[in-house]
Amino acid sequence: MAHRVLQIKRWLFTTNHKDVGILYLVTALYFFVIAGTLALLFRIQLSVPENDFLPAGKFNQAVTNHGLLMVFWFISPLGFAFANYFVPIQLGAKDMAFPRLNALSYWLLLFGGLLMLAGFFMPGGTADFGWTAYAPLNTETFTPNPGANLVAFGLLMLIASVTVGTVNFLVTIFQLRAKGYKMLGLPMFVWGIFFTVLMMLWAFPSLQAALTLLAVDRILGANIFTAPKGGIIWDHLFWFFGHPEVYIVLFPGLALALDLISVFSRRPLLGRKVIIGALAAAAALSFGVYAHHMFMTGVSLSYLKVHMFTTELISVPFGIITILAILSMIGGAIRLSTPMLFALGSIAVFIIGGFSGVFNSNPVLDIANRGSYWVVAHFHYVMVGAALFALFGGLYYWFPKMTGRMYNETLGKIHFIISFIGFNILYFPMFFLIDMPRRIYTYPEWTGWGPLNFIATVGAFIFGLSHLIMFANLLYSMKHGPRVDRNPWGAWSYEWMVESPPPEYNFEGIPVVQGNRLMVVMANGAKPHVELHEGNHLSPWPLLISLGPFLFLLGLGMWLGQVKFALPLIVVGAIISLYSVYGWFRDDFYERFKFEEPPEYKERWPFTSIHRVKLGMYFFLFGDAVFFAGLVGAYIFMRLEAGATLSGLVTHNILLGLLATLLMLWSAVFMYIAARGAKLGDKTLALAGLSLSTVLSLAYVVVTGLDWASVFAVGFTLADPAIATSATTALAHVLHLLAGLLVALYLTLKIWVRGFTGHVPETLDALAVYWGFLAAISVLVFGVTYVF
Amino acid sequence: MFHYPFDPSQFSETARVWWNLFGFYLTVAILLGIAVYAALVLIPFIYSRSRKAVDEIKPGVVPGERGRNAYLAVIVVLILASFLAVFVESYISVNELASLIEEEYGVTIEQLQAGEADGALVVEVRGFQWGWTFKYPNGIESDVLYLPAGRPVIFKVTSDDVFHAFSIPDLRVKVDAIPGQVNMGWTVPQTPGTYRIQCYELCGVGHAEMISKAVVLPPELFDFWYESLGEELVVEEGG
Ligand code: HEM
Ligand SMILES: [Cu+2]
Numbered sequence A: 001m002a003h004r005v006l007q008i009k010r011w012l013f014t015t016n017h018k019d020v021g022i023l024y025l026v027t028a029l030y031f032f033v034i035a036g037t038l039a040l041l042f043r044i045q046l047s048v049p050e051n052d053f054l055p056a057g058k059f060n061q062a063v064t065n066h067g068l069l070m071v072f073w074f075i076s077p078l079g080f081a082f083a084n085y086f087v088p089i090q091l092g093a094k095d096m097a098f099p100r101l102n103a104l105s106y107w108l109l110l111f112g113g114l115l116m117l118a119g120f121f122m123p124g125g126t127a128d129f130g131w132t133a134y135a136p137l138n139t140e141t142f143t144p145n146p147g148a149n150l151v152a153f154g155l156l157m158l159i160a161s162v163t164v165g166t167v168n169f170l171v172t173i174f175q176l177r178a179k180g181y182k183m184l185g186l187p188m189f190v191w192g193i194f195f196t197v198l199m200m201l202w203a204f205p206s207l208q209a210a211l212t213l214l215a216v217d218r219i220l221g222a223n224i225f226t227a228p229k230g231g232i233i234w235d236h237l238f239w240f241f242g243h244p245e246v247y248i249v250l251f252p253g254l255a256l257a258l259d260l261i262s263v264f265s266r267r268p269l270l271g272r273k274v275i276i277g278a279l280a281a282a283a284a285l286s287f288g289v290y291a292h293h294m295f296m297t298g299v300s301l302s303y304l305k306v307h308m309f310t311t312e313l314i315s316v317p318f319g320i321i322t323i324l325a326i327l328s329m330i331g332g333a334i335r336l337s338t339p340m341l342f343a344l345g346s347i348a349v350f351i352i353g354g355f356s357g358v359f360n361s362n363p364v365l366d367i368a369n370r371g372s373y374w375v376v377a378h379f380h381y382v383m384v385g386a387a388l389f390a391l392f393g394g395l396y397y398w399f400p401k402m403t404g405r406m407y408n409e410t411l412g413k414i415h416f417i418i419s420f421i422g423f424n425i426l427y428f429p430m431f432f433l434i435d436m437p438r439r440i441y442t443y444p445e446w447t448g449w450g451p452l453n454f455i456a457t458v459g460a461f462i463f464g465l466s467h468l469i470m471f472a473n474l475l476y477s478m479k480h481g482p483r484v485d486r487n488p489w490g491a492w493s494y495e496w497m498v499e500s501p502p503p504e505y506n507f508e509g510i511p512v513v514q515g516n517r518l519m520v521v522m523a524n525g526a527k528p529h530v531e532l533h534e535g536n537h538l539s540p541w542p543l544l545i546s547l548g549p550f551l552f553l554l555g556l557g558m559w560l561g562q563v564k565f566a567l568p569l570i571v572v573g574a575i576i577s578l579y580s581v582y583g584w585f586r587d588d589f590y591e592r593f594k595f596e597e598p599p600e601y602k603e604r605w606p607f608t609s610i611h612r613v614k615l616g617m618y619f620f621l622f623g624d625a626v627f628f629a630g631l632v633g634a635y636i637f638m639r640l641e642a643g644a645t646l647s648g649l650v651t652h653n654i655l656l657g658l659l660a661t662l663l664m665l666w667s668a669v670f671m672y673i674a675a676r677g678a679k680l681g682d683k684t685l686a687l688a689g690l691s692l693s694t695v696l697s698l699a700y701v702v703v704t705g706l707d708w709a710s711v712f713a714v715g716f717t718l719a720d721p722a723i724a725t726s727a728t729t730a731l732a733h734v735l736h737l738l739a740g741l742l743v744a745l746y747l748t749l750k751i752w753v754r755g756f757t758g759h760v761p762e763t764l765d766a767l768a769v770y771w772g773f774l775a776a777i778s779v780l781v782f783g784v785t786y787v788f
Numbered sequence B: 001m002f003h004y005p006f007d008p009s010q011f012s013e014t015a016r017v018w019w020n021l022f023g024f025y026l027t028v029a030i031l032l033g034i035a036v037y038a039a040l041v042l043i044p045f046i047y048s049r050s051r052k053a054v055d056e057i058k059p060g061v062v063p064g065e066r067g068r069n070a071y072l073a074v075i076v077v078l079i080l081a082s083f084l085a086v087f088v089e090s091y092i093s094v095n096e097l098a099s100l101i102e103e104e105y106g107v108t109i110e111q112l113q114a115g116e117a118d119g120a121l122v123v124e125v126r127g128f129q130w131g132w133t134f135k136y137p138n139g140i141e142s143d144v145l146y147l148p149a150g151r152p153v154i155f156k157v158t159s160d161d162v163f164h165a166f167s168i169p170d171l172r173v174k175v176d177a178i179p180g181q182v183n184m185g186w187t188v189p190q191t192p193g194t195y196r197i198q199c200y201e202l203c204g205v206g207h208a209e210m211i212s213k214a215v216v217l218p219p220e221l222f223d224f225w226y227e228s229l230g231e232e233l234v235v236e237e238g239g
């Protein structure tokens, strides 16, 4: 009994990266089953013409949630399950740079997904506007379904999860490598995750901006996306995110396939550095091609040509990666075990997916492809085919490491063959349905689309059900498979040098790399790492700090949908949120759980001397800048393109704006002084700086509030899209500031009572950076929305 | 009704350009595809049996750098070259699409973008939840699209409510219908007959039913209809 309680506590409160990885894995597979079931439902509906299995509304809800769940709650989290579990080990680290934030990422992801699912149970149904959620279809006017609010909230929680995760992975990869471990020597999987999180860092804030504007429309009754041309803003913000997102989904799998091919053909990759360079090029280019999703929106011909060029260009790095992966195998002692089969299958379908993408890149050809089943085939070949096959290969590959037992090889191969065939029966016919629009719930008999659709549906069942073989195989082998030792595959990277499953802190010694040799050394026969952490690393706060917003947003969504018992949920959610923020900071986790590895054991190039908290802050702000750029961009678009004629000069009192900006600037200066004080160990200086900064920030909030009150007092409303977008920007800024003020308040109290303990100086240092950023944003906001 | 794979080039000028280009891409894809798939299948097949194979992966040793030689460079150059070929061809075709109508019908790209041109028929297309209306210069409004064969047609497409995508797939016409904005599309229908018009952007529960028909008439018949102010015309179905 006590044991069971301990187990439950472990899984709820864990901050260990391997436990978090397992949680990610189980959650991802859970959402895979749900989203897959939805897909089978709508494939039944489409199998014959004029079917009435699912009516239009239900069909659209199924398609929409299928897409969102698969992309955001299945494929990406599956990649990150492995990333959580294996990246730290592959680097030679004990854990992630911020273990508690890592757990937070997980819980935000889970609760975000549950919010999504809750949408189904709302009266009036859930989101039904497609995963791309085009505006203005996604607004209250055209989709009053209350569940749609929950979907938007779920996505916002997911974005929070992703943001925390990206920062964590970047700092981990940069600062927690084993001593002597050069970046270039890292496994391709780590490189794949590295580029993935870099793309996430810049892509997701754009979606965040779009969803924020949508929330303002849907909840505060603004008129941003329903304004003439307002939908175009959604297009830009969504696809600036959306194109990188498809590579975000692909990269972990693609990189993993490269590792698998190398290990199972017993050959180093051909042109490793070229491949890394190609990944980098594709990641960078991915931000400059997104308009290929907008070829028909009336953008100018020259703009089309630029994006046609960049889109075709992006096929060059992918071509190079594919060819090098194939040629790497020449001369090797190839073993066609299940993981290898999946890796090769992934490359095989990626080729078709890539070629069909090149067809799409041409605006003339795209006349046929856009919005048709050709595109559906294209992106399933790359996302499902390339990414999912490779990740399932990874699941088989790492299964013995995670469980200490081997799966059944024959069943694994059968799973591969059936799913590969099923996959192609499912998606290949769709290339021939190039004239069938996607997302139609039915089609007339005379179109002649019936037979191909029927074949696809048969394939869907084969493909879908084939995974039961995997589930059965793995579940059985978890308990009854033959035991394996450390390195059943003869692979080279760090995870294969530790026990299966790895011990709690991964290494019983200090990982060190000399030249190209990975080693774990014992310092004088002692086990220094094990002695370092005496405290336990369980923490309830990541769970609670996610549960609070979950309940709150669920209540809010129910309230908007006029469902009973909404208010209690809102209240309880708010209380838990506030209390858990307090608890999070009260709990000196990093002092209690001394997990930090001495810097001299670590390779930290190129950020050798910067503290991880500050480094994390820099990364976070890099992403956050995109969020504000998106909001400000929306305002500029409204003024320039959508004919919102009233300039900020007319609606605002420029003097109030100037005063507010100056207050904000001085507040940042004092925060900087406080940080200096902390560095010098000067308690008075730090406290003086902190409190002055706090007062000035509060004054800023008040002045900004007054200014906006006066704008609304003269009769302007959110119905004016220029007002709505600039008000959203101001609101976002103030909320950022208030969040920062919470931390400032906490630091003030802590310094006052206990002085500079723990990481207080570093945290204050990072906070000063944050304040500087907010001051810069306030200057930008002033310049754009008051003057322009 | 014909279906893909098929050659739509007789139906309209845009379809002809599309088909030529598609053929080119498909040829390149198939040629490259055969080579790549051959390698992908043969290499594992051969080397999973080969006895001379080497094992260069050692536990705990970062795999070495391989392939600092000429054939890496060859691969890169080959891929760049095929990229350039595809790019140049498609660039020309995009221009072709715009310049074709100028050479053959005397309508310039500026006129197309402005949506007014002598000799071209300008139809205003309005999408709404869930249907289409077509408005002709002389004021006729119709929910069937009548078009003359052999004459450039410019579509000025907009929407009353949400995004739609106006398309006559067999003629290779597709333009987004966006509220607050007028987008231009054009084609030159060639073969009289009845064609499917359908919406290609999810626009709500009625999306699947947003189907209409376009009837391409011989020029004289079209003029007759046009002059008689769009009385319902009985044409023989075909095409
Ligand atoms: C050679 C590389 C690729 C090229 C040139 C390419 C090109 C394109 C183009 C031009 C479109 C727009 C088609 C349209 O909507 O009309 C498109 C759509 C799409 N591509 Fe790719 N693509 C490539 C690889 C990938 C990869 C690797 C992924 C994901 C792993 C991907 C996922 C998608 C998705 C999800 C869409 C459709 C989005 C939607 O409308 O819902 N593509 N691709
Ligand atoms: Cu894209």
Ligand SMILES: [Cu+2]
Binding pocket: B164, B165, B199, B200, B201, B202, B203, B204, B206, B207, B208, B210
């Ligand atoms: Cu539609």
